[in-house]
Amino acid sequence: MSASTDLVQRQLDAYNAQDIEAFMAFYTEDAELAGLNGAVNQAGHGAIRARHLDLFTEFPKNRADVVNQIDLGSIVMVHERVERAPGGDNFEVAAIYTLRDGKIARVDFARGS
Numbered sequence: 001m002s003a004s005t006d007l008v009q010r011q012l013d014a015y016n017a018q019d020i021e022a023f024m025a026f027y028t029e030d031a032e033l034a035g036l037n038g039a040v041n042q043a044g045h046g047a048i049r050a051r052h053l054d055l056f057t058e059f060p061k062n063r064a065d066v067v068n069q070i071d072l073g074s075i076v077m078v079h080e081r082v083e084r085a086p087g088g089d090n091f092e093v094a095a096i097y098t099l100r101d102g103k104i105a106r107v108d109f110a111r112g113s
Contacts, residue, residue: 002071002073004071004074004076004099005069005071005076007026007076007099007102007104008069008078008097008104009066010026011023011026011027011104012064012066012078012080015052016062016064018056018060018062020049020052020053020056023052024045024048024052026103026104027103027104028101028103028104028105029044029045030043030105031043031044031045031048031103031104031105031106031107032105032107033048033051033106033107034107034108034109035108035110036094036096036108036109037108059084059085061083061084061086061088062082062083062084063082063083064081064083065080065081066079066080067080067081067092074098074099074100075096075097076099077094077095077097078094078095078096079092079093079094080092080093080095091111092111093109093110093111094109094110095107095109096110
């Protein structure tokens with residue numbers, strides 16, 4: 001596993017554990033979350049933290065697992081399968097992580113139906 005894919009996996013592990021402090025440690029202060037080819041939805045630690053605290057509260061058993069990934073060094077593309085609750089709503093997403101200085105600077109999401 002490369003340093004890039006390891007970083008993304010450790011971030012995903014913190015997400016699955018719903019450990020907001022560990023999760024946020026993987027993001028740059030000015031990180032952005034956006035829809036693929038769309039506008040930025042959250043910018044900066046405050047907005048990203050708030051989004052995920054709401055998500056963790058609404059879906060306490062939420063989990064994302066890696067299906068496949070492509071490592072291009074500073075870009076890691078991950079096909080993730082997300083399950084909101086056991087036996088509940090689930091979907092697939094392509095998450096394109098842009099890394100800078102050992103942290104995640106941007107994530108673009110493309111969600112499947």
